[in-house]
Amino acid sequence: MLIFTPVTKISFNIINTINEVAKDRNIKQNDVDFDLLGVQTLIQSVKHKDWTIIEEPLEKIFDEETLRSNSLFVKQEYKIKLRPYMQNKFFENIKIEIALNKAKSKVVATFKKGSIFPCDDNLAKLLKKEINRRKLRLGLLIGHFEGTLNSVLIKLSKVVKCNKPLQKDLRITIASSPGAVFAVDDSIILHYEKNEKKFIEGVDINELIFEYIKPKKCLHGRSCNGNQITVSEPKVEFSHYRSDKETIEAIEDENSIKYYSKVNGYVKKESDVISISKEVSINSASFRNTGSISTGEDKDISININNKNSSDDAVGSGVSIDVKELHVDGTVGSYAKVKATDLSVGEQTHRNSQLEAVENAKIHLHRGNLIAKTAQIEILENGTVKADDVHVKKMLGGEIIGKRVIVEELTSNTTIIASESIEIHTISGQHNKLIINPDKIESYHEKTQALKREMNTKKTLLAEIKQEYEKSLSEHTKQLDRIKVFQKRVIIATKAEKAPNRTDVIRVEQYKNEAEKLKITAELIAEEENELIATSKELEKLYEAELHAKIINKSRYDGHTQVVFIDVKTSQEYSMIPEGVYKELFLKKDGSDKKISW
Helix, strand or coil, X not given: CCCCXXXXXXXXXXXXXXXXXXXXXXXXXXXXXXXXXXXXXXXXXXXXXXXXXXXXXXXHHCCHHHHHCCCCEEEEEEEEEEEECCCCXXXXXXXXXXXXXXXXXXXXXXXXXXXXXXXXXXXXXXXXXXXXXXXXHCCCCCXXXXXXXXHHHHHHHHHCCCCCECCCCEEEXXXXXXXXXXXXXXXXXXXXXXXXXXXXXXXXXXXXXXEEECCECCECEECCCCCEECCCCCCCCCCCCEECCCCEEEEECCCEEEEEECCCEEEEEECCEEEEECEEEECCECCCCCCCEECCHHHCCEEEEECCCCCCCCECCCCEEEEEEEEEECCECCCCEEEEEEEEEEEEECCCCEEEEEEEEEEEEECCEEEEEEEEEEEEECCEEEEEEEEEEEEECEXXXXXXXXXXXXXXXXEEEEEEEEEEEEECCCCEEEEECHHHCHHHHHHHHHXXXXXXXXXXXXXXXXXXXXXXXXXXXXXXXXXXXXXXXXXXXXXXXXXXXXXXXXXXXXXXXXXXXXXXXXXXXXXXXXXXXXXXXXXXHXXXXXXXXXXXXXXXXXXXXXEEEECCCCCCEEXXXXXXXXXXXXXXXXXXXXXXXX
């Protein structure tokens, strides 16, 4: 064991003093230990211009605001005896770990599992002395910010079993000072951008659009070594954002301001003002400028694309658009996909473009593929159209499928399929087909298929019910002779004013109950048969749809246009190539067959 003459010193920093003694004696720091002989706490503050000794803990003298302020200065003066390090046998089996947070505003001591506490009436005082030694080696104040440490140690000394290993870690707080409260910088959360930023962000009514997080001031703190903890003031960068009061409602609380949409539409951001708009105008939609645009028809957004450059597509190749209304003053590129409730294209749609209008479509020159409820087209050139009502001024090839179709000028190589009517004003070409085939209309086809499935289901169910009914009826009929015997015995006993045999009564009642069940089943079968007949009639009525359809030509047939009526039920075709004036052609019954008439 290293030996040197103990020395007593006054110190404001015990670690530095230990280092100096070790250096002077050319020994290791770990070979030097100390005993605390006395301690004084000195402070300077607004009221105490000179260093002043205090006798009570800081937290009892000053309020929290003063403890956090930069006008308070604290230090401790220690009288210590420095001596050679020697293992304290009392603590050789007590393992204590001291931990503190980064700001040194909270200090925790952990008595590790397996520690053995000697039996001693002064255990609490000895633990406090050891804890103070550990705190001083860490440069922490003693006697301040300790809260209820003394009472906790007294309680601990009574709880632990002496000379027996500790069964689990015991953790206690040995110092806790007013820690700093860090500032919160202001920020803005753009909720409308969701997962992926889009060119146009559609929102619903009452949807949270964006949120302004208010800045929060900081609070300086005081660490357990007596020094002030200083923290930065909050940064304010987003307070300039404003909302349009007509379209956005602001709800404020102490932490933030939340902005909710009053109407549906898309989020419009101009400078620092955020609003909800229903109409947007752009020069073009392309992968480079906008990417695909999808807000859905429920967002009530109208897009106007005004393309001044005729060499570029207004809707670029491969771009997808899904909005409430779309008005394109330009062309729709190949492989573009467009969907809107109302759609208009001022120039042309390229081949392989896909267009869908939930309600109305209006196109100047159509070469792509269109699905709509109502379609108005100036020129249809080898494109396809599916709609309930179609009106085309000039058809140059292509195909139309609709319920009611009007073509003002029919040229060559065209196919028109309708369920109710086809009306042609003039024919100026050849190789055209005018076809009445209701089954090509999706809604009609789905309805007939649904009725077929319904009939098959009803037939299967009815067959099962009938089979079970006939089996039960047969068994019930076989029992009739026996039941008559039971009934007769019951009647005789009743007339003789005697109690009838209980078994006879039960059997007669059971027979009556079974008869009632059979009656109910028979009624159910009748209802099912009536429903099956009604469904069959409804289907047969649909099958006669072609008999109510007509083809109208306001000019002459030139012998190069084929007219076809298709019997939906049998798929049989009735065809003719008219020549001359046939203002109206239709299919009518001819005995057991059908024929085209006029």
